[in-house]
Amino acid sequence: MQNHILSHMLAGIVRDYGQPVMIWQAGTLLGTLLVAWLLARLVRHKLDSHRRARHEAVRFGAESLHKALFPLLGGVLVWVAETVLDDYMSTSLLELALVPLIGIALIYILFFIARRVFGRTGQAHAWLSIAERIVSVAVWIGMVVTVLGIQDEVLRWMASVRFRIGTAHMTLLSLTTGLMWVCATLIFALWLGSAYEDRVMRAHSVDANLRVVLARVGRALLVLAALLISFSLVGIDITVLGVFGGALGVGLGFGLQKIASNYVSGFIILIDRSLRIGDTINVSGLQGMVTEIRTRYTTVRGLDGIETLIPNEKLITDVVQNHSSYLTRGYAKAAVQIAYTSDLERAMALLVEAARGVERVLEEPAPAAYLVGFGTDGINLELGFWVEEAAKGTTGTRSTVNRNIWRLFNEHGISIPYARRDVHLVGSLPAILGSAVEIAQDPAIDAAHGTAADSSNSGTGLARDASTGA
Known part of the structure; x- marks a missing residue:
């Protein structure tokens, strides 16, 4: 085994050590790595200016791609140099340098794909970090095996380990290869689905609910196609999925009917656009704003800031009050009473002035003052005005208008009467x-x-x- 190992890459390094050809190889390696570093820096600068306009999840995944630029470009340049110089001198050092360069580039590329697929919120989850460590260990083991030149012996040993799964005879090599094909096709499909979802969600000309439906259906179809392709590559008969599909249908009919109903209800909500993200709704006494519509549940943020997950089936079968509409403005009123001795016309003009310049109060339609009636203690007036984005609430706006009314009435001598009662004594x-x-x-x-x-x-x-x- 030792003679076989020394006859591979390490044997070439030992043979060329101390020879002038080693200096030429080292100079070529340093030159190619310097050129790769400059190219990687240039490409990274171009990508940085492009990714600033992208959302956090894309920037999160691009960090790994930037780290892969230098080893990837270095590996390509070293391979070109090794191919050109192979006819003129020994290239054992360049051949050895290719292994870590390509291996490290492969690690960061896999990190990039994983973070683009699974890091949708721009945050690294614990299980994602564990998967990255496993990938790193596996790639480094592969690099060591390649450098030692024992990959053929490892493959033969894996092919000699045989076992049965049901009626199928499998080897450790075939099982590992099949799992790798399944994982590769699934990750590739999820990556394509992620890119497709990003493109669809940026299409602002399409309705928001329709964008969500198209994105999720597209990702589901890509995953299904990846599963079918990977099963065919591994050698699994796809016709056996018919039995699994029948069993799944029975399970959905009995134990999973609630879950299936929620998924179907979610697609109905997204397609018929009865609810939209940002709508303020009231369902079963819970009032809040819709922050997210998923295929199984809808997230509603209450007035106290607590988010509640409501099953989509409940939004289909129960009565839902939607306080939002396509017209985001709402009508608000401010009632006030003035004394009979006050200037009526002046008071009505001051009411209109109190609503002007207030944030979210629309100038068109303009605020208007009305004489509602004659009360026991004074004249009843009312100020009507339109508020922009009324679904966010009108209490703060009405409070500002009332404070302006109080200030203007005090400045211009308009009095708001107190309740008065006269007591008449019968007899002496x-x-x-x-x-x-x-x-x-x-x-x-x-x-x-x-x-x-x-x-x-x-x-x-x-x-x-x-x-x-x-």
């Missing part, structure tokens, strides 16, 4: 005072007061105040 004053004295001196009334005092302290205080006043 001496007769009324005499009746009060008789009531205070009556023992039966005092006893009644004492009983009331036992049951209510407030009643005692009132009775004593009345007796003292008498």
Whole structure:
């Protein structure tokens, strides 16, 4: 085994060590790596200026691609140099340098694909980091095996390990190869689906719900096609999927009917556009804004900031109140009462002025003041105005308008009346005072007061105040 290892790459390094050809190879390697570093820096600068306009998930995945530029370009240039110089001198050092360059580039490219596929939010999840470590270890083991030249022995050993799965006879090599094909086709399909989803979601000329439907259906079809292709490459008969499909249908009919109903309801909501992201809805007493519509559930953020996951079936079968509409403006009112002695026309003009310049209050239609009626204590006025994006709430806007009304009325002498009540005494004053004295001196009334005092302290205080006043 040792002689075989030394007859491969390491044997060439040992043979050329101390020879002038090693200096030429080292100079060629350093030159190609310097050119690769300059090219990688130039390409990275171009990609940086392009990715600034992209969303976070794309930038998150592009970081790994940038790290792969130098080893990838270096590997290509070293391979070109090795091919050109192979007819003139020994290229053992260049051949050895190709292994880590291509291996490291492969690691970062796989990282780029994984982060583009699974890092949709622009964050590295724990399981994604674990998968990247596994890929790194596997690639480094492959590089070591290649450098030592024992890849043929490893492959023969894997082919000699045989076992059975059901009625199929398999080897460790065939199983590993099949799993690699399945993973590769699935990841490639998910990558294509991710790029397709990015392109569809940026098509602002298409309705938002329709974009979500097209993106998810497209990704599902790509994954299905990848599974069928990978099964064919591995050698699995696709016709056996008919039995699996029948069993899956039975399972959906019994145990998974709720889940299937939620998925179907989700597509119905997205297709008929009955709900949109940003709508303020009320369902089963829960009021909030729709922040996300998934195929299984819809996320609603309540007025307290807590997000609730509502199954899509509930949004189809229950009564849903949608407080939003295609017209985002809403009508608001501010009621006020002025004294009969105030200038009516001036007060109505001040009401209109109070609504002007307030944030989210529309100038067209313009605010208008109305005389609603004549009340007991004053004249009832009302200010009507239109608020932009009323689904976000109108309380703050109405509060600002009311404060402006209070300030303008105080500045221009418009008074807001207090409630007044007139008390008329029937009979002469001496007769009324005499009746009060008789009531205070009556023992039966005092006893009644004492009983009331036992049951209510407030009643005692009132009775004593009345007796003292008498």
